[in-house]
Amino acid sequence: xxxxxxxxxxxxxxxxxxxxxxxxxxxxxxxxxxxxxxxxxxxxxxxxxxxxxxxxxxxxxxxxxxxxxxxxxxxxxxxxxxxxxxxxxxxxxxxxxxxxxxxxxxxxxxxxxxx
Numbered sequence: 001x002x003x004x005x006x007x008x009x010x011x012x013x014x015x016x017x018x019x020x021x022x023x024x025x026x027x028x029x030x031x032x033x034x035x036x037x038x039x040x041x042x043x044x045x046x047x048x049x050x051x052x053x054x055x056x057x058x059x060x061x062x063x064x065x066x067x068x069x070x071x072x073x074x075x076x077x078x079x080x081x082x083x084x085x086x087x088x089x090x091x092x093x094x095x096x097x098x099x100x101x102x103x104x105x106x107x108x109x110x111x112x113x114x115x
């Protein structure tokens with residue numbers, strides 16, 4: 001991962017309420033990296049993304065999905081609401097809606113690409 005992309009992603013995750021000590025944090029960092037095309041791993045869908053990340057960390061796809069979901073749900077309590085609006089725009093129904101894993105990764109990746 002490029003240092004500036006990694007730094008931007010880390011800062012964004014913190015603003016989204018996801019702390020570095022959260023189990024899914026490193027998976028989210030890697031998911032953004034992989035999804036943005038910064039690696040040589042082509043990704044077309046979640047059916048490809050989770051197994052790729054799981055393989056990199058020697059974990060099961062299910063545990064990666066669960067850790068990411070848990071990080072998003074738990075972090076959403078401490079999120080910066082204004083930052084959430086800038087990342088997700090009108091993709092969420094309301095202020096308290098929690099994005100799906102793939103919406104989270106894709107929206108964050110697109111936001112980082114715009115930076």
